Amino acid sequence: MVLKNTLLDYWHELHERNGYQEISTPVILNRSLWETSGHWDHYKENMYTTVIDDQDYAVKPMNCPGGVLVYQSEPRSYRDLPLRLGELGLVHRHEKSGQLHGLMRVRCFTQDDAHIFMTPEQIREEIKGVARLIDEVYSLFGFSYHVELSTRPEDSMGSDQDWEMATEALRGALDDLGLPYEVNEGDGAFYGPKIDFHLQDSIGRTWQCGTIQLDFQLPLRFGLEYIGADGEKHRPIMIHRVAFGSIERFIGILIEHFAGAFPTWLAPVQVRVLPISEKYQDYAGQVLGRLKEAGIRAEADGRSEKIGYKIREARLAKIPYMLVVGAKEEEQGLVSVRSRFAGDEGQQQLEEFLAEIKKEIAEKRIRETKTEE
Numbered sequence: 353m354v355l356k357n358t359l360l361d362y363w364h365e366l367h368e369r370n371g372y373q374e375i376s377t378p379v380i381l382n383r384s385l386w387e388t389s390g391h392w393d394h395y396k397e398n399m400y401t402t403v404i405d406d407q408d409y410a411v412k413p414m415n416c417p418g419g420v421l422v423y424q425s426e427p428r429s430y431r432d433l434p435l436r437l438g439e440l441g442l443v444h445r446h447e448k449s450g451q452l453h454g455l456m457r458v459r460c461f462t463q464d465d466a467h468i469f470m471t472p473e474q475i476r477e478e479i480k481g482v483a484r485l486i487d488e489v490y491s492l493f494g495f496s497y498h499v500e501l502s503t504r505p506e507d508s509m510g511s512d513q514d515w516e517m518a519t520e521a522l523r524g525a526l527d528d529l530g531l532p533y534e535v536n537e538g539d540g541a542f543y544g545p546k547i548d549f550h551l552q553d554s555i556g557r558t559w560q561c562g563t564i565q566l567d568f569q570l571p572l573r574f575g576l577e578y579i580g581a582d583g584e585k586h587r588p589i590m591i592h593r594v595a596f597g598s599i600e601r602f603i604g605i606l607i608e609h610f611a612g613a614f615p616t617w618l619a620p621v622q623v624r625v626l627p628i629s630e631k632y633q634d635y636a637g638q639v640l641g642r643l644k645e646a647g648i649r650a651e652a653d654g655r656s657e658k659i660g661y662k663i664r665e666a667r668l669a670k671i672p673y674m675l676v677v678g679a680k681e682e683e684q685g686l687v688s689v690r691s692r693f694a695g696d697e698g699q700q701q702l703e704e705f706l707a708e709i710k711k712e713i714a715e716k717r718i719r720e721t722k723t724e725e
């Protein structure tokens with residue numbers, strides 16, 4: 353939960369900065385919506401359904417209809433567009449039990465979804481904006497990734513003209529950004545072309561995480577409109593996109609990627625305070641209190657074990673910082689800093705250490721772990 357909440361805090365900050373509004377839509381929605389969206393006919397096998405007051409409902413496997421309802425909740429004009437609606441949506445999909453796999457494939461997960469409603473002229477810039485945002489996320493964790501563009505499948509809906517315009521917009525956006533990509537001819541969804549982002553984990557496996565999917569069909573099926581500059585009604589185009597993909601899968605990949613040695617900003621425990629003997633329990637308690645007050649995730653190891661043993665355990669637990677405290681530290685308000693990154697970092701004033709670690713966390717810095725004896 354610490355990892356999840358920390359990632360979601362970052363998600364909120366990132367999306368606010370990129371002009372998204374956050375929405376939250378119900379988990380259970382009426383059958384009629386799923387019929388309109390096409391899921392009832394094409395995806396029902398993977399959906400959990402229920403009957404309430406003699407009516408069919410389904411637990412959402414995707415967040416799209418909810419996003420569409422929010423779009424429809426008031427009249428829209430071209431001035432409202434692009435409208436970027438982000439949703440951390442809890443979705444359920446009935447995967448076969450044999451296909452479930454750790455955190456990588458689960459039946460219930462949180463998608464960092466967003467639906468963008470826009471005019472045809474805005475497609476290219478919006479795609480670029482989303483690709484930049486996804487790049488920022490992956491770069492932050494030091495992931496390498498590759499991009500695939502999937503084009504019109506044989507069995508598809510929509511006019512040749514729409515498909516051509518959409519595919520060119522995706523291609524143009526990738527070219528503008530100088531992002532290399534592979535083309536999967538005929539591998540798009542029946543309702544539009546898409547760009548997929550595949551992350552490589554520490555053992556070389558690739559996982560599809562981010563997607564940018566263009567869609568003309570859902571706006572058509574739900575009869576979405578906006579009033580253009582010409583005073584006439586027009587149909588918006590939609591982007592479905594995720595950056596992390598499934599938060600649970602992303603956490604699985606992060607655990608592998610860092611082999612449990614998370615950067616300080618993500619680490620469930622950021623600092624462990626180690627009194628060298630029971631005599632210094634009180635001072636260790638004061639240090640711990642000050643750390644917590646400053647918003648640092650910290651704990652103290654007050655057991656009457658040898659200090660060498662406590663250090664070894666903290667190191668095995670891959671805790672970024674250990675603060676060793678004894679007589680000299682107590683007298684002078686100091687802490688002896690040992691880190692996973694540099695080993696012995698010497699004595700510092702507690703306030704000096706706090707200022708440093710707060711800066712490292714705020715910058716989401718990744719320090720290289722030192723391989724020790």
Ligand SMILES: [Zn+2]
Pocket residue numbers: 414415416467592593
């Ligand atoms: Zn969607």
